[in-house]
Amino acid sequence: MKLDFTPAAVLFDMDGLMIDSEKAVMACWLEAADIHGVTLEEDLLHAMVGLHEKLCIALLRERRPDLDIRTLGETTDRLYHDKVEQGLPLKPGIIELLQWLTDLGVPRAVATSTRRERADQKLHRSGLIRFFPIVVTGSDIEHPKPAPDIYLKAANLLGVAPQHCLVLEDSEPGVRAALAAGMTPIQVPDLKPPSPEVIALGHRIVGSLTDAHTLLRARYTPCEQGA
Template sequence: MTEVEPLPSRPSAVIFDMDGLLLDSERAILDCFREAASEQGADIESDWWLGMIGLGDAVCRAMLVERIGTPATDQLLERGHARYIAMAEAGLPHRPGVLALLDLLALHRIPCAVATSTRSPLAQRKLAAAGLLHRFAHVCTSSDVAQPKPAPDVYLLAARRLGVEAARCVVLEDSPTGVRAALAAGMTPIQVPDLLTPDAEARSLGHRIVASLGAAQALLVPHLALR
């Protein structure tokens, strides 16, 4: 990673994506879908699934329908989701650095929310099972808005619920889709890539990209120390 531009000011709130950012869940769900596809004999190369990262359920389903047809998609999603929900309700692991960052923000009384493409109530159940639900003032999901990411709706909703101006919010995201949503909301995104390495198109968005949540925390620390 190249040197990252400092943040201009102390944020009034920090809004987190969930899958691939708070929870190490992207690998889990893609593996569940890959296994279900293999059981059905669906000819889908492993890397194809990466194109679903950051997208809402309806878009992912449409991608599968185009690839393998409606009956096979319905069967695959039923099998894959059943496996994934069992894993999620047992508690998915955190991404590295999550607890340290949340502790720091709580210490400095920076309010936090989640804005996720996962639907409700599954999002709340996943956070609860991972021991994170109580850390957030609000959990905003794709069930709560008209348009999922990359539309800004879920991020704007999180800002309204927090009572904070969108321009004063820092967003932590792992996917380019989520970064586009945050930028469209007028917020300041910091991307912490997980499975997807930002390509030239993603980098052209001009946002901050860091290697870890620890590096994202380092961008926040100078402003938190001012109070």
């Protein structure tokens, strides 16, 4: 498995890709459910992975109309805010990859479904913000992933044509968004393994950010690295 082009820019998802946050989110939903004396199914929580906040709420209302989703969501948000403030772990290999791309001068952007306030909180608390001149969030676009809007906006802000962009994603909605934008995604699955339908999309799927880094290294020749 190789890359067939040298990316002019690399766009990054945030949660589950750079920051090991998905387990923390699920734990907060479960804790909030316990506080309010209700239960949430694990498969429902997994279905929410990678979705914009509005889509998560819509899914909850569809699957669990018996719940007070607003109150449950507010409690979850408060619990999660505290976890983010305490610091969430980074995914292995992310700092090495970002530092390498920075040293090469490859343009980079974050494209996350997370709302602006929370995304800024995470990027600053984790120290990742120093690698990204451009951050596009779910607050900045009308149609969230799997629509292509967020990736198209990031590419436009970087001044790079979509077809020259590489996207690193962990989730199905993110992969579909990248493909819809005409970009090349590499998926690094987190909690939710790719479904047969996602695998059938034919994109590259790797086991870690280190594997993604290896694919990228093969595309940048010594000449390009010195440019």
